[in-house]
Amino acid sequence: MTDNNNSKMPIIMIGHSFKYETEATLKLFFNTARFSFTSDIAEASGSDYVLTEAAEDGTVTVRVCLEGNQEEKTVKLPPDAEKKDFEYTICRLLFGLLVNRTGITPPWGLLTGIRPVKKVIDLIRQGKSEEDIYSQLGERYLAAPKKLKLAYDTAVNQLPILDRIDSSAVSLYVSIPFCPTRCSYCSFVSHSMDSAIKLMPEYISALCRELEIVGRIVKDTDTKIDTIYFGGGTPTSVSAEELRTIMEAVERNFDLDKVREYSVEAGRPDTITEEKLRVIKALGAGRISVNPQTLNDEVLKVIGRKHSGEDAVKAFELARKVGFDNINTDLIAGLPTESADSFRNTLDRMIELDPESITVHTLTIKRSASLFEKGSANSSNPxxxxxxxxxxxxxxxxxxxxxxxxxxxxxxxxENVGYAKKGFESYYNIFIMDETQTILGAGCAASTKLVYPDGKISRIHNYKFPYEYIRSFDKLMEKKEEVTECLKKIRSVQPR
Structure with missing residues (x-):
């Protein structure tokens, strides 16, 4: 099959409704392809299609046809098989057939969820040994041993922090969804400064109002703020005075005395100035992130960055000069045109700079990113x-x-992995992945994640675009009633 988004591959599903699971398995092999799902057996024709069938007698059949060559497998499940057994069997048969037909073996096997470490942590807490965990997850999900080892190591380093989590406290996320320009790989909701500049005063005013409203809820429910994270976009896209206004609103409306971590995603080096760094430090943030993604100037041009690798190094050194002793740097593996040697050079140079943490992302090509339009041309890289x-x-x-x-x-x-020196792990990053602490979002495109005492999770999504956020602000604030109710319930069962 040609892996592009100009045509849709027919996926025939008969006797079941496992569309999400089937598509997730297909995406392991065709990450920028599109599919059309149908129950019409007549679609099982042509050079490329997939047929999945779950019969009433327990027979599961999967057929894969690629470029006119087809292969089929059938399994008979026992009479007491449950729905989840049919789902798993379809995905496992499909996975095996696609490995055979494409020659691709996805390193995480059938593990398609975004949080593989949670499965490892659950097994550790059940008393399973490292060997048992590798055996159980390897057998069920067909994941490569080196990936299971990475997940296990991550879980071991994460557990001591999770054991100290205060589930009665909350974290605060503040969104500043603006960037100087939009990078070609970016799928986050962010807006260029050129298009957003006229909205900036109104946006900052609305954001400060929301921080006041959220702060009042936190105070009225006697809730403690555990961590604070400024993200985007690139928070340092705004001016030093605008950044000061927002951070002062945080300081004014929340008790920062017991905050364990306060991070600002300074982000792009071309937005970082000494004045902004001094504002960030003076107003309580102790952790920042300087994110070059690569130090290769030619690759930076290709992805739409307006700074050089040397600019990134200077921004890092400037942060040290201002006094930051907890700096993260983000890199991306797989950027278009970047070679393995170039990535190695970047990583080695970043290690020489000696940040407290380094996060290695892998290029993700989402539909909202301009790179997606180029399909597989960008997905074949080292x-x-x-x-x-x-x-x-x-x-x-x-x-x-x-x-x-x-x-x-x-x-x-x-995968995307955060690495840190001992004692410099980001609490916020762990909490957002583990989903055991409520996170209150403020600002355009921010998301509030309410974690109830019984484990129920509810999400409240702010409007994605600044003009919507400004125009419909009062309507959006009506949703804060659920925040109040959730925090009251947390407080009632976990008094401090």
Whole structure:
């Protein structure tokens, strides 16, 4: 099959409704392809299609036809088989057939969720040994041993922090969804400064109002703020005075005395100035992130960045000069036109700078990113070689994996991993992945995640675009009633 988005591959589903699971398995092999789902057996024709069938007598059949060559497998399930057994069997048969037909073996096997570490943590808490965990997850999900080892190491480093989590406290996320320009790989909701500049005063005013409203709810429910995270976009896209206004609103409306971590995603080096860094430090943030993604100037041009690799180094050194002793840097494996040697050079140089943490993302090509339009032309690159180099290199220099997540449409079905020196793990990053602490979002495109005492999770999504956020602000604030109710319930069962 040609892996592009100009045509749709027919997927015939008979006797079941496992569309999400089937598509997730297909995406492991065709990460930028599109599919059409149908129950019409007549669609099982042509050179490319997939047929999945679950019969009433327990027979499961999967057929894969690629470029006119087809292969089929059938399994008979026992009479007491449950719905989840049919789902798993369809996906496992499909996975095996696609490995045979494409020659691709996804390293995470059938593990398609974004939080593989949670499965490992659950097994550790059940008393399973490391060997038992590898055996159980390897057998069921067909994941490569080196990936299971990475997930296990991440879980081991994460557990001591999770054991100290305060579930009665909450974290605060503040969204500043603006960037100087939009990078070609970016799928986040962000807006260029050129288009947003006229909305900036109104946006900042609305954001400060929301921080006041959320702060009042937190105070009225006697809730403690545990961590604060400024994200985007690029928070340092705004001016030093605008950043001061927002951070002062946080300081004014929340008790920061017991905050364990306060992070600002300074992000792009071309937005970082000494004045902004001094504002960030003066107003309480102790952790920042400087994110070059690569130090290769030619690759930076290709992805739409307006800064050089040397600019990134200077921004990092400037942050040290201002006094930051907890700096993260983000890199991306698999950027278009970047070679494995170039990635190695970037990683080695970043290690020389000696940040407290380094996060290695793998390129993800989502539909909202301009790279998606180029299809497989951008998905064939040495990302796996880059990631394989990063793991032992970082660990040998004292950077341990402490959080991990996976995404759809990631090149080579790889992962995103945060590495940190001991004691510099980001609480917020762990909490957002583990989903055991409520996170209150403020600002355009921010998401509030309410974690109830019984484990129920509810999400409230703010409007994606600044003009919507400003125009419909009062309507949006009506949703805060659910926040109040959730925090009251948390407080009632977990008094401090």
């Amino acid at each position: 990302a796996a070689e880059m990631v394989d180099y990063s793991i032992p290199t970082l660990m040998s220099h004292g950077y341990l994996p402490y959080y991990m997540y996976r995404q759809k449409n990631t090149v080579d079905n790889l």
